[in-house]
Amino acid sequence: MELNSLYLDELREFFKERGEKAFRANQLFTFLHEKKRKDIENSNLSKNALEIIKCEDVVETKIFKIFDSKLDETKKILFKLWDNNLIEGVLMKYKHGYSQCISTQVGCRMGCDFCASTKDGLVRNLTAAEMLNQVYEIENTLNINVSNFILMGSGEPLDNFDEVIRFIKLLHDKKGHNTSYRNITISTCGIADRIIDLANINLPINLAISLHQTNDIDRSNLMPVNKKYNLSKLRDSLIYYSEKTNNRITFEYTLIKNQNDGIKNVEELKSFAKGIKCHINLIPLNPIDEFDEKRPNNQEINHFKNMLEEKGFNVTTRRELGKDISASCGQLRRSVEVN
Template sequence: MKNLLDYTLEELVLWMKENNESSFRAKQIISWIYKGIKDFKDMRNIPKSLISKLEESFEISFPEIEEVYKSNIDGTEKFLLKFSDGNLIESVLMRYKHGNSICISTQVGCRMGCKFCASTIDGRVRNLTAGEILSEILVVQDYIGERISNVVLMGSGEPLDNYDNVMKFLELVCAEYGLNIGQRHITLSTCGIVPKIYELADKNLNITLAISLHAFSDEKRKEIMPIANKYTIEEILEACRYFINKTNRRVTFEYALVRGVNDTKEDAKALGKLLKGLLCHVNLIPVNEIKESLFKRSSKESIQDFSNVLKKLGIEVTVRREMGSDINAACGQLRRSYINTQKIGGE
């Protein structure tokens, strides 16, 4: 059965026409959905005859909140969500002065294989649909009773590996009849699937593109990111130049600092040289340590030195504030820990 959350207003209007119903009913039904209504019978202004048709054709499928972990350090909340097929994903709510931000997943698991990421350890299970991605926001927003105004596609999964569903999600989340979140408040993070960056650029959206770079040379990048065996850094940068020219939007380069791997002053100089002249911003990320990886985070001194070198070279840079460090807020950590606990408990 089709999940109504996957439908745009235009698609539902078309369904109404095909089923000899008034088009205006589509907007009424959509408005109920975005209020979190999960049962068609609770849609008070919809005729019973139409409700019967809807029940025959659609379901309203939201994930259940399996667990919620709240940081005692900064109030960050991590949600473990379970879909009707039993699959688990994670969403992270971060509270800032400028509003509530949510980091959402686009796939169950991930097949990109980045060595510092827990979500990719068991590979990709399946893609999320546009409605399932949207439902992460709706469920968390309903739970906290507050509006979420900023969205980051940086949870489990590679957004550009689920391109069509993610593009439809962007249409849904920005729609005036829905959550009406502006494109400038949305960031899409990718490890660098070059052909899809070009496709994204051609859509001329006002979202922020973030590239998980994490190295200044192909050789070093291959050590931590298998995608580097398919696309070179120069190919990624060329795609970024195309994106910038098309959208006039600054690109963010994410750089996870790993002790003894990519965090020296020489590394910083090489990165600065690589990015010089590009309309960009570097987001330095102290790597989240996971037990399945030998990678250790850089010292505070190394992080500061790295940042200072980039600034001296004229590169805009920030160090990402660590959020939810006491609740396993890094991608995939909570899901994997939960699954392992369930296996142990069942043995």
């Protein structure tokens, strides 16, 4: 049992079942999630409470290496897990504060052509504690407070649905990190069934869809998930999500030169997004060795953006941060070995 993956009411039940007062759960929860500490022997728990939990796990995650960009204040972080697997995250500094990109799995099984994270397949899911540890380790090490979180690191968040929801609720807990749901974003390649599940939970978080293509043939070639959840199924789930939550959806759209940056794509995207309150975030391709395609130049990017805006879309182009410390998610994890 991972004590730092448990909700407060679960911790209370844990102590009560073992004959200890329920308020010990509050002490432990605060120590783990507000104080962000794991040296429980130095907490204010009683000797009896410490004896009760001594055989339970408090999962550790260590920072393996931090890469600092020379271009801006972005940091790329490798985290070492208890089983020597590596995951990575990104810390970005904006005027409004810090944003952190969180990994949800070791590797990924979605198989998107342009993504480095998926090239070795899925190794395993992360627990809620391992996701929380990415936050706490960075904040403790750098003596900062992170306000915004994007589940867009290694892995597909909705493929690890239960632990991701547990992570989000723990991160939000007022007795813990106390992060607003509005400051949390889930990015998914489009697992339609889980989008419906997410809608039914109705958390006021942000949802981003990795779209990247505008018709089934091209999207299936680029993103195998489309073979199971085609654009029609994805659209139906997003309509349901929009109606259920009234939240705006972001479409993440990686621009690939001469592949998805033409007028045909604009027309198809207009048809797909009809009736969905949305925003489009253009991401010029970060090339990787395993994907032999190019990014459009700035003029071509702006031309595509203008065409979308003429169709009534709200469009931004993602600002490139930390370009000199690994161009794409997953690349660092695959290129570094743990001794």
